Amino acid sequence: MDVELGHPMPFIEEEETEPPSVSAPRVTDTGHATATDTFTNPIANLFDGHRQLLEGDFWRYIPAYRGVDQATFLDHHWQSQHAVTRVDKLATALGDLLPNAFFRDVEAGMARAPMSLRISPYIVSLIDWRDPYSDPLRKQFLPLASEQLADHPMVGFDSLHERSDSPVPGLVHRYPDKALFLALDLCPVYCRFCTRSYSVGVDTEGVSKYHLRAKPERWEVAFEYIREHEQLEDIVISGGDVHNLRADQIADIGNTLLDIPHVRRMRFATKAIAVAPMKFLSDDEWVNSLASVAQRGRKLGKEVVVHTHVSHPREITWITQAATRRLYGEGVTIRNQCVLLRGVNDDPTILRTLVKRLSYVNVQPYYVYQHDLVPGVEDLRTSLGTTLAIEKQVRGSTAGFNTPTFVVDAPGGGGKRDVHSFEHYNRTTGVSVYRSPNVDESAVYLYFDPIEFLPEEGRRRWADPDEHATMISEAVRAAGHDPASLPRGWGASQRRRLPVM
Ligand SMILES: *Cc1c(COP(=O)(O)O)cnc(C)c1O
Ligand code: SF4
Numbered sequence: 001m002d003v004e005l006g007h008p009m010p011f012i013e014e015e016e017t018e019p020p021s022v023s024a025p026r027v028t029d030t031g032h033a034t035a036t037d038t039f040t041n042p043i044a045n046l047f048d049g050h051r052q053l054l055e056g057d058f059w060r061y062i063p064a065y066r067g068v069d070q071a072t073f074l075d076h077h078w079q080s081q082h083a084v085t086r087v088d089k090l091a092t093a094l095g096d097l098l099p100n101a102f103f104r105d106v107e108a109g110m111a112r113a114p115m116s117l118r119i120s121p122y123i124v125s126l127i128d129w130r131d132p133y134s135d136p137l138r139k140q141f142l143p144l145a146s147e148q149l150a151d152h153p154m155v156g157f158d159s160l161h162e163r164s165d166s167p168v169p170g171l172v173h174r175y176p177d178k179a180l181f182l183a184l185d186l187c188p189v190y191c192r193f194c195t196r197s198y199s200v201g202v203d204t205e206g207v208s209k210y211h212l213r214a215k216p217e218r219w220e221v222a223f224e225y226i227r228e229h230e231q232l233e234d235i236v237i238s239g240g241d242v243h244n245l246r247a248d249q250i251a252d253i254g255n256t257l258l259d260i261p262h263v264r265r266m267r268f269a270t271k272a273i274a275v276a277p278m279k280f281l282s283d284d285e286w287v288n289s290l291a292s293v294a295q296r297g298r299k300l301g302k303e304v305v306v307h308t309h310v311s312h313p314r315e316i317t318w319i320t321q322a323a324t325r326r327l328y329g330e331g332v333t334i335r336n337q338c339v340l341l342r343g344v345n346d347d348p349t350i351l352r353t354l355v356k357r358l359s360y361v362n363v364q365p366y367y368v369y370q371h372d373l374v375p376g377v378e379d380l381r382t383s384l385g386t387t388l389a390i391e392k393q394v395r396g397s398t399a400g401f402n403t404p405t406f407v408v409d410a411p412g413g414g415g416k417r418d419v420h421s422f423e424h425y426n427r428t429t430g431v432s433v434y435r436s437p438n439v440d441e442s443a444v445y446l447y448f449d450p451i452e453f454l455p456e457e458g459r460r461r462w463a464d465p466d467e468h469a470t471m472i473s474e475a476v477r478a479a480g481h482d483p484a485s486l487p488r489g490w491g492a493s494q495r496r497r498l499p500v501m
Contacts, residue, residue, distance in 0.1 A: 050356035054317040059125035063095030073121070074278045074319065080188065084119045090142075097129045109143030114157075114197040114207050114376040117142070118190040120276045126314055136312045136344040139380065143192055149378040153468060154411075154448045158198040159373040161413035163210065170212040171222040174415055174439055178234035181222055183253060184214035187241040188276045193339060193380050195372040195409070200240055214245060216252070223256050230262045236307070238269035243279055247289040254293030258300060265303040273308040273323055273334065273363070274315045280323035291330040298331065305333040308363065312345050313353040321361045328362040336404075337367040340387055341380045348393035355394060359402040368394075370408035370419060373448065383449035384408070384432050387419050410434045414445035422447075423479035428458045429471040433479040444481055446472065 059065040059073055064082075072078050084090045087110065091103045110117060119141045132138045165174045172180040182199070190201045199210045212218070226232050235257055242250065250268070257263050268290060272279045280287055290306070297304035306327060310316060327334055336358050338345070345351050355365045368391075371381040391406040407416040414436035423444070425432040430449025451462045461467040473483040 050313065050353050050360055053321055053357075053361075054126075054314070056318075058317065059121065062093060062121075062125050062129075063097065064093035065121060065125060074281055076276065076279045076281075076283045079120050079122060079276050079278055082121045083188070084121075084124060085117055087117065090119075090124070093124060094129060098132065102132060105144045105146050106142050108145030109148060111205055112145070112148060112376060113143045113192060114204060114374070115190045115192055115194055116201045116204050118187070118201070120189050122278070122319070123189060123275050123315075126317070134343065136341075136350075137314065139344050140191055140193070140311060140341065141189060143376075147379045148376070149450075149452060151375050151378050152373065152381075152448050152451060153462065153465070154446070155373045155375050155378070157207075157375060158196075159411045160195060160409055162196070163198070165413050168221045168225050169218060171225055173225075173229070173232070174413060176438060177231050178236065179226065179229075179232050180236045180238060181219075181226075181253075182212045182239050183219065183237055183242065183249075184240035184244055185209070185212045186214075186239070186244040188243045188272055188279075191271075193341060193371060193374065193377045195374055196239075197374055197376070212239065214240075214249065219253065219256075223260070226257070226263065227260055233262060234265040234267075235263055236267050236269060238307075241270050241272065242268045243270045243272040243276065247283075247285040250286065250289045251293060254290070254304065255296070258293065258297055258302060258304075263302070265305075266297070267305050267307045267335075269307045269309075271309040273306075273320060274310040277317075277320045277323035280326050281319070287326065287330070291327075291332060294330065294332045303333075305335060307335050307337060307366070309338055310336050310354065310358060310363070311338045311341060313350065313357045316357050316361055324361045324363055334363045335366040336363050337369065339369045339371050340382050340390070340406075341371065342382050344380070346382045346386055346390065348390050351390055351394050352397045355402060355404065356398050359398060365402055365404040367416070368404045368406045369416075370406070370447065372409055373411050378450055378452075381450045383430060383453045384419060384422070384425060384447060385427055385449070386453075391419065408432075408434065408447050410436055410445035411447060412443070412445050413439070414443070415439045417445075424475055426471075426475055426478065428455055429461060429475065430454050430458055431471055431475040433475050444476060444479065446475065 057070060057073070059068060065073070084093060087103055087107050090106070091098075123137055123141060127137045128135050133144070162172045162180075165172050167173055170182040172182070182196075185200050187200060194200050197207070199212055201209065203209055226235065237253055245253070254266070254268075257266050294304040324334055338354075340346055345354060351368070358365050370384060370387050371377075387406055395403050406419045408419050409416050414434055415438075417434045417436060422432045422434055430451065430453070432447045434445045434447065436443070436445060451459055454462070461471055476483040
């Protein structure tokens with residue numbers, strides 16, 4: 001699509017140091033091993049590009065933000081108040097930058113989307129609106145009906161079985177010594193691909209959510225469970241996003257957990273560093289509250305860190321750098337976990353730049369996730385073969401401690417597994433088989449590549465519902481397990497966690 005913009009775009013790193021993604025050596029997402037052979041032509045400037053952060057008042061090319069000065073744009077209240085939550089508001093903010101057909105495409109996409117719409121002005125101003133169809137930031141937050149694909153037959157809400165692994169509402173206890181505390185169900189933005197779309201955000205046309213509100217009474221039940229389970233040393237405080245907790249709530253949660261003797265580590269999870277970094281520059285009360293918890297933890301010999309979620313190098317600007325510098329200065333470690341997303345970061349050049357740019361701004365790349373089997377976002381999933389090939393290109397490009405581990409969060413509640421640790425991977429049917437002995441010694445877990453990328457034979461077999469159970473049996477048998485006595489009907493149902501014989 002060709003949209004004429006009256007103003008020059010300020011994306012220096014895209015224009016000058018990184019080639020447009022169309023000519024970059026992309027992974028051919030066929031799911032075949034040969035994908036690795038397509039990267040032999042590394043891009044010039046690859047290792048310099050990560051230091052060139054977007055500078056200046058880059059938001060001013062958006063018609064609605066033309067008159068917004070720096071102090072206003074850096075105000076976290078202003079960012080929240082001006083978050084775009086409706087398509088017509090987006091159209092107004094963008095003025096005449098885009099034709100109506102684009103907004104109709106978004107409206108139609110929203111009607112089938114599991115997540116509600118919410119985009120911060122910071123992100124709106126980082127989208128290259130000259131070509132929103134291929135823009136990696138647009139793809140994460142704005143669905144287009146013209147891009148949507150049918151879900152894989154094995155896709156389902158809460159594919160990680162978080163609710164069945166929750167002894168009390170909003171506390172997922174799956175691993176022996178760590179638990180996931182879902183403190184709230186609100187975020188500064190809503191990501192299309194959220195794995196917790198069963199809960200996070202406001203209800204959408206198709207989905208009435210399992211809400212986990214920020215309620216001290218509910219939290220206390222979770223804290224009591226943690227107190228009673230001495231094996232729990234590590235608590236992830238997530239949701240939702242702790243960005244949306246008040247400063248006093250951050251202090252209450254942090255100090256309550258620090259007071260539990262066996263809790264040694266905690267991480268506050270927020271996407272704000274990627275989508276609203278001004279939170280760390282203008283909400284002093286909130287930052288000081290977080291920093292006090294971290295400093296109190298340090299005195300007690302306990303680790304309090306921030307985990308964030310940056311997907312693309314363009315999300316990191318001079319504002320991000322100022323934000324991470326402040327946290328780093330307060331002694332708070334920041335780690336990043338992101339999802340490998342088709343058309344966003346499923347490209348070794350982009351992912352290498354992301355890893356190096358994160359390291360450059362004091363953020364440790366921790367995980368890159370295989371996209372979960374969640375509904376409504378099939379157009380964003382990649383195959384396991386793509387992930388394996390990209391990992392090979394990223395490892396070795398920088399320090400090992402800044403090299404993320406690529407994981408698949410095993411559907412059915414197996415937890416995070418190194419993508420390479422599959423027991424079996426059939427690139428024709430796209431079925432991979434994992435085990436997770438620390439979670440359940442007696443189960444196998446299955447992941448399914450997007451059907452679109454499978455060779456003809458695999459696509460044909462998935463088109464026939466009678467073949468589904470057969471393909472799964474084949475994979476389980478090839479992984480060395482006997483599928484004969486598996487419960488009847490498991491293949492065609494939505495079960496992805498199977499007992500091992
Ligand atoms: C991801 C996750 C954790 C933390 O796992 P790490 O591998 O330590 O990052 C804990 N509990 C649940 C349920 C999780 O999904
Ligand atoms: S910020 Fe995290 S929890 Fe919130 S919508 Fe995005 S992925 Fe989901």
